[in-house]
Amino acid sequence: xxxxxxxxxxxxxxxxxxxxxxxxxxxxxxxxxxxxxxxxxxxxxxxxxxxxxxxxxxxxxxxxxxxxxxxxxxxxxxxxxxxxxxxxxxxxxxxxxxxxxxxxxxxxxxxxxxxxxxxxxxxxxxxxxxxxxxxxxxxxxxxxxxxxxxxxxxxxxxxxxxxxxxxxxxxxxxxxxxxxxxxxxxxxxxxxxxxxxxxxxxxxxxxxxxxxxxxxxxxxxxxxxxxxxxxxxx
Amino acid sequence: xxxxxxxxxxxxxxxxxxxxxxxxxxxxxxxxxxxxxxxxxxxxxxxxxxxxxxxxxxxxxxxxxxxxxxxxxxxxxxxxxxxxxxxxxxxxxxxxxxxxxxxxxxxxxxxx
Numbered sequence: 001x002x003x004x005x006x007x008x009x010x011x012x013x014x015x016x017x018x019x020x021x022x023x024x025x026x027x028x029x030x031x032x033x034x035x036x037x038x039x040x041x042x043x044x045x046x047x048x049x050x051x052x053x054x055x056x057x058x059x060x061x062x063x064x065x066x067x068x069x070x071x072x073x074x075x076x077x078x079x080x081x082x083x084x085x086x087x088x089x090x091x092x093x094x095x096x097x098x099x100x101x102x103x104x105x106x107x108x109x110x111x112x113x114x115x116x117x118x119x120x121x122x123x124x125x126x127x128x129x130x131x132x133x134x135x136x137x138x139x140x141x142x143x144x145x146x147x148x149x150x151x152x153x154x155x156x157x158x159x160x161x162x163x164x165x166x167x168x169x170x171x172x173x174x175x176x177x178x179x180x181x182x183x184x185x186x187x188x189x190x191x192x193x194x195x196x197x198x199x200x201x202x203x204x205x206x207x208x209x210x211x212x213x214x215x216x217x218x219x220x221x222x223x224x225x226x227x228x229x230x231x232x233x234x
Numbered sequence: 235x236x237x238x239x240x241x242x243x244x245x246x247x248x249x250x251x252x253x254x255x256x257x258x259x260x261x262x263x264x265x266x267x268x269x270x271x272x273x274x275x276x277x278x279x280x281x282x283x284x285x286x287x288x289x290x291x292x293x294x295x296x297x298x299x300x301x302x303x304x305x306x307x308x309x310x311x312x313x314x315x316x317x318x319x320x321x322x323x324x325x326x327x328x329x330x331x332x333x334x335x336x337x338x339x340x341x342x343x344x345x346x
Contacts, residue, residue: 041241042241042242045245046248049245049248051252055248069243069244069247072247073248073250074251076248076251077252080251080255084255085279091259091263091266095263095264096264102261106256106260107256109260111283114283119280166306166335169331169332171287171288172314173310173331176314177318177324177331179284179285180322181322187278188278191278191281195281195286195289196286196289200290200294214286215282217282219279222278222282
């Protein structure tokens, strides 16, 4: 097997727990969309072209409430602003790639894919094909989201409340496991603690803004801590 | 959404704004030169973002903060954190976290 192929498959494997965690959300999205008045085609198109879980959920809520179109689009923009953090973060790792690669990786950049991809990029081996790992994770996440949307749209009403399955906890467990390797020095620990505290304090902010505020608070706290105590590893 | 035309503009608009957040910085990345200081700032992004996603997901249910034994997600998260720090193995962390979470949820359900 070639190196790109094995990176691709490793990316698919790595994102499995997050794919599982996304299943109930995809199904619920399809189910809600079906009863919101959005057509079958438009719902599938939203999953296929927008491909942004939180924004899609919020859009369905707004459609159901009869919100005007420009406001739904504006809200989508605000909800997705956090992706800016992700795209800036992967800049050093994708700079040298062709424009078509950048298009592909940019279009598919979600929370889950970012989490998986940045962990691979930060590994110290010199593989030149780490973007294939991100590509594999992206494709798997994408295909799963389309299938789950379709399942929700078609047989969603017969599926018992997917929120109660607890499958979404797979994402939490995975993210916890992914945070741990970063906790090697005091500034990182402080960054994670501050981001955690602020995320709880700001949880009532709409449109995922709490996430952005908490992340920026955590990053700033880490930088400030670095100035004060230095980042010697312990 | 009453007409196919409206739906088209909705999907088109949402696709455009989402793409305009995700792609341009990556698209221009060939011409961007990041200073070592800025790279240092970026190194805090993943752990800060992951914490900002996971902590509310674990602690908050239906807009209320729940920090006690009735929150199976919290128990599962503590188990995952403990195994993760102890064994430093991602798959084991996820597996034990899920197992403890499902077991706790099940015990809460039969205890009710």
